[in-house]
Amino acid sequence: MAAHLSSRATERSAPASKRTVVAYGFWIFILSDITMFSGLFAAFAVLSHRTASGPTGLEVINLYHVFIETMFLLVSSYACGLGALSAERQQRERYLVFAVLTFVLGAAFLFVEISDFSDMARMGAAPTRSAFLSAFFLLVGMHGTRVTIGLLWLAYMMAQVVFKGLQPHVLGRLLCFSLFWHALDMIWVGVLTLVYLIGAR
């Protein structure tokens, strides 16, 4: 028994598989990203009433659009999850269908967000107008930047699946992408609640 256990103990001290190490590192990246966002959330919470007699949240926010954006992002996350499942089961065509769906919904989210931003800028609610708007554009824009990066990454992953197939190392990258995309959705829950639902009351 002791010999059996000791051999296991020695084995365990060997380095973990690359997939495990990469996924663990990516979790640490996600946590650091959330830490950065917590700073932006705090800045927004402090500055949300500093409107410098400019437009307030209630005046510039279109909650109907925000609801649509939230739905786009949620269903995009769902499609991403189903895509990850099909990739795990080596169903390439199915994965690509879900990846395209993820991409289209993410792009639709971004389209609504950018058109809302440009409407706000036209109404005179630009980031330079007040501390509230600076914090607003910084926080929401940072999330939008992450979505843009995610979309580029997803397009790159789709190309890899088309040309390389669902090889183990491609699967590892897909796993990281799924973590990234779901984490973005979680950050959006915070943005939705703090900036939009509480900010536009």
Next chain:
Amino acid sequence: MDIDNRLYDRTPGVEDHESTASVESYTAGLALAILLTIVSFLVSQTNLLWPPGVVPGLIVLALAQIGVHLVFFLHVSIGSDIIRTMFWYIGRLSRHRRRDRNHGRPQLHDAYVCEDVALTPLPPLAHSSSIGAELKRHDDSGDHDHARSLFPAAERA
């Protein structure tokens, strides 16, 4: 050997071989997330909730929504390895501390506890019959020579 390595080599959110992810779990997550989103919008736009309670209510709903995302989309659950490992280590540490208070063990023991906690593997759920039982016996008896012999690699280091 392969199975053992898989049991230990896991990251939160990674289902290598006993995947909890399924179409059903993603669909349940989506349904719950949409429901919570709609409730959040309703609470913020109507007087369903007592007005001073709206902001705390929205925060609670947001936390619930983040929980739904963690469990159904990222598969970090109370059954996941990281949570189980955490509770298990906390349990071990408190057992050792209790024993220290009762018997006033010397410093050597303290040093050994640190080493012990860092090196002892988590008893796997499926294979608790072999290594889990062995570790439990070591826990209960408090026999350190016996425990040390389980990990000659640690002793050499």
